[in-house]
Amino acid sequence: MTDHTQHSDGGDQVSADLHGLSGAYAVDALDEVERARFERHLADCAECRAEVAELQETAALLATDEVAPPPALRDAVLAGIETVRPLPPATGGDAPTDHRRARRRWRSGRTLLVAAAVVLIALAVGTAWLRPWAEDGGDTIATPSTTERVLEADDATRVRQDFPDGSSATVVLSRNEGHAVIVTEDMANAPAGRVYQLWLETPEGSMLSAGLMPDDPDTTLLLEGDAAEATAVGITVEPDGGSKEPTTDPIALFPLEA
Amino acid sequence: MDPARPGLDGVPDPGAPSGADLAALLNRSARGDRDAFARLYDATAARVHGLVLRVVRDPAQAEEVTQETYLEVWRTASRYDADRGSALSWLLTIGHRKAVDRVRSAEAASRRETTYHQRNQAVEHDVTADAAHASLEAKRVRTALADLTEIQREAVELAYLGGYTHTEVAALLDLPVGTAKTRIRDGLIRLRDAIGVGR
Ligand SMILES: [Zn+2]
Numbered sequence: 391m392t393d394h395t396q397h398s399d400g401g402d403q404v405s406a407d408l409h410g411l412s413g414a415y416a417v418d419a420l421d422e423v424e425r426a427r428f429e430r431h432l433a434d435c436a437e438c439r440a441e442v443a444e445l446q447e448t449a450a451l452l453a454t455d456e457v458a459p460p461p462a463l464r465d466a467v468l469a470g471i472e473t474v475r476p477l478p479p480a481t482g483g484d485a486p487t488d489h490r491r492a493r494r495r496w497r498s499g500r501t502l503l504v505a506a507a508v509v510l511i512a513l514a515v516g517t518a519w520l521r522p523w524a525e526d527g528g529d530t531i532a533t534p535s536t537t538e539r540v541l542e543a544d545d546a547t548r549v550r551q552d553f554p555d556g557s558s559a560t561v562v563l564s565r566n567e568g569h570a571v572i573v574t575e576d577m578a579n580a581p582a583g584r585v586y587q588l589w590l591e592t593p594e595g596s597m598l599s600a601g602l603m604p605d606d607p608d609t610t611l612l613l614e615g616d617a618a619e620a621t622a623v624g625i626t627v628e629p630d631g632g633s634k635e636p637t638t639d640p641i642a643l644f645p646l647e648a
Numbered sequence: 649m650d651p652a653r654p655g656l657d658g659v660p661d662p663g664a665p666s667g668a669d670l671a672a673l674l675n676r677s678a679r680g681d682r683d684a685f686a687r688l689y690d691a692t693a694a695r696v697h698g699l700v701l702r703v704v705r706d707p708a709q710a711e712e713v714t715q716e717t718y719l720e721v722w723r724t725a726s727r728y729d730a731d732r733g734s735a736l737s738w739l740l741t742i743g744h745r746k747a748v749d750r751v752r753s754a755e756a757a758s759r760r761e762t763t764y765h766q767r768n769q770a771v772e773h774d775v776t777a778d779a780a781h782a783s784l785e786a787k788r789v790r791t792a793l794a795d796l797t798e799i800q801r802e803a804v805e806l807a808y809l810g811g812y813t814h815t816e817v818a819a820l821l822d823l824p825v826g827t828a829k830t831r832i833r834d835g836l837i838r839l840r841d842a843i844g845v846g847r
Pocket residue numbers: 394408409431435437438
């Protein structure tokens with residue numbers, strides 16, 4: 391066994407325990423909590439990253455079964471990618487001493503916002519045969535002028551949410567303009583077959599759809615609808631194409647001052 | 649190792665892509681090349697789906713998981729790092745994670761209870777079935793597996809092919825809680841060293 395003592399996160403005993411999870415992690419045998427904990431460790435432990443990569447490579451050798459999926463699956467996949475934008479490369483280079491960046495880099499391939507992981511995993515399950523990728527998502531057209539007016543309004547207020555995976559979202563509201571804009575940074579895409587949907591909460595407490603978010607980690611989007619009296623902005627995960635009303639608890643809620 | 653494997657039923661396969669070819673196809677997919685992605689799919693789908701089906705068992709659910717896997721591969725292709733492993737292993741890792749997340753969902757939980765025993769037995773049969781696998785690589789793996797202790801081999805197979813957590817593996821093998829993760833790691837390391845992965 392290798393001995394890595396350069397760890398600062400939590401003492402040698404804790405680190406030693408964490409190193410020992412590399413094998414179970416490589417074959418996805420950790421439960422949710424352990425997995426999240428180990429991934430935090432991975433971000434800072436180059437030796438475990440290397441070991442995990444090797445053990446994943448090793449485990450893959452056990453996947454000797456070959457079963458050709460039905461041709462319809464190929465068609466569905468190739469149709470599906472038409473509406474999915476490939477992520478840009480993770481930039482920022484190798485800076486192993488920069489923990490923040492290392493962590494972000496490591497996690498950048500993950501689909502799920504950590505904050506929402508439990509919710510999203512529950513949702514990603516039981517998706518019916520993924521629908522043929524309805525051509526929604528184009529209906530949240532931000533007219534630059536309105537967006538700019540909101541962002542630069544004298545009465546603009548900002549509510550920011552930071553997520554544990556390093557991503558963030560900020561809602562900018564201008565009561566005078568009657569609109570709100572959301573600005574995301576490093577936001578993970580919604581799971582396949584799902585979409586992030588925006589909502590405006592009315593003073594009466596009902597949620598009105600404010601449009602769908604594109605799968606784009608860094609986006610600036612004008613919310614649809616009248617935000618002059620909205621009391622909150624919410625984001626939920628909905629089936630592709632969105633829902634008439636929220637079908638899940640919000641993964642993020644931005645309370646707006648009156 | 650050479651992760652490329654030929655043999656896609658019904659798909660003409662003029663010269664199966666090598667590992668380097670797969671990595672190149674993945675890189676081109678990252679740039680939005682759909683043809684490259686289609687070739688990548690053709691070259692790997694049987695292997696990925698075979699693993700997903702092995703873990704998930706239910707064919708309809710396995711097809712969903714395989715579909716989700718390839719959409720994820722397309723979306724995150726730019727994040728593949730050839731220094732960290734082969735393209736095929738990267739695909740299988742994504743597929744395995746999704747398969748495991750699927751079987752562990754609350755929805756599947758109740759169904760699994762009833763098949764716990766059946767699955768445990770199935771592990772024994774599969775060894776025989778796999779022995780029939782003709783490929784050289786599979787033979788090497790089989791030989792290397794023989795180097796593992798019985799407990800190590802079972803722990804690795806239950807975790808990877810069965811999709812069980814290390815806690816479940818401990819229960820299945822009557823091991824003290826907390827020791828299965830060590831057996832899994834020791835087994836994988838021994839397997840790695842016997843086969844020479846990453847050396
Ligand atoms: Zn470590």
